[in-house]
Amino acid sequence: MDASAKPYTLYGAPGSGATPVHAALTLIGAPVDTVDIAPWKSEAERDKLLPVNPMRQAPVLVLPSGEVMTESAAILVWLGDCHPEACLAPGVDHPLRAQYLRWMAYVSAAIYSMYWLRDVPSRLAADAKAEAVVLARTAERISECWRLMDAGVPQGSPYLLGDRVSVLDLYVTVVSRWTPRRMRFYRDAPRLADMVRRVDAEPRLGDFWAARFPFTPGWEGTESAT
Numbered sequence: 001m002d003a004s005a006k007p008y009t010l011y012g013a014p015g016s017g018a019t020p021v022h023a024a025l026t027l028i029g030a031p032v033d034t035v036d037i038a039p040w041k042s043e044a045e046r047d048k049l050l051p052v053n054p055m056r057q058a059p060v061l062v063l064p065s066g067e068v069m070t071e072s073a074a075i076l077v078w079l080g081d082c083h084p085e086a087c088l089a090p091g092v093d094h095p096l097r098a099q100y101l102r103w104m105a106y107v108s109a110a111i112y113s114m115y116w117l118r119d120v121p122s123r124l125a126a127d128a129k130a131e132a133v134v135l136a137r138t139a140e141r142i143s144e145c146w147r148l149m150d151a152g153v154p155q156g157s158p159y160l161l162g163d164r165v166s167v168l169d170l171y172v173t174v175v176s177r178w179t180p181r182r183m184r185f186y187r188d189a190p191r192l193a194d195m196v197r198r199v200d201a202e203p204r205l206g207d208f209w210a211a212r213f214p215f216t217p218g219w220e221g222t223e224s225a226t
């Protein structure tokens with residue numbers, strides 16, 4: 001990567017949906033400026049995203065051209081396609097391209113979408129009791145989705161799309177760390193679990209994880225977490 005290249009600007013706090021994007025940019029070796037905003041925390045934080053995303057959500061990636069991208073799956077697919085030298089995604093003619101796109105959209109639509117409600121359950125739940133039900137039921141749904149993905153992805157390779165880490169692996173690795181966290185995910189999705197442990201230990205991402213999504217004591221949670 002040309003050291004004088006114009007940087008990307010990435011909005012989203014450590015641990016957010018900006019994290020798989022940032023991990024991809026790290027593997028690509030592209031310069032990136034970060035704007036740490038945690039929109040799940042408050043209206044005030046969400047409002048900080050208004051100038052770049054009317055949905056007031058992270059991640060937002062401002063490209064070196066100044067164009068704005070939102071939607072984590074689209075950003076990751078775009079980065080994989082625009083930086084083929086990094087080998088982070090199967091190209092349009094690759095036999096795994098269709099499955100790659102299928103599971104990228106699945107993680108976004110079936111699992112990530114749950115966090116609009118999980119992060120602020122009062123959006124649909126009227127009181128604390130209803131909020132607890134929402135958290136338990138969305139955790140069940142997330143478990144089910146990981147189980148189905150575990151059974152459906154191609155088998156027999158260290159990573160989901162072969163011998164090299166892809167943006168799909170980065171996406172699953174980060175989203176599976178969100179509540180109800182990893183212990184439950186390991187139980188639900190044992191094959192995906194092997195892959196995410198490899199990505200957790202990826203030497204090229206060691207400093208990145210430490211800085212942007214550290215493995216702090218208790219980070220894996222418990223099997224019964226909601």
Ligand SMILES: N[C@@H](CCC(=O)N[C@@H](CS)C(=O)NCC(=O)O)C(=O)O
Pocket residue numbers: 016017018039040046056057058059070071072073108112115116119
């Ligand atoms: N479909 C969006 C979802 C993004 C999203 O939900 N981001 C969370 C942070 S990780 C957020 O901004 N939450 C605040 C909100 O939804 O109001 C994507 O895939 O990028």
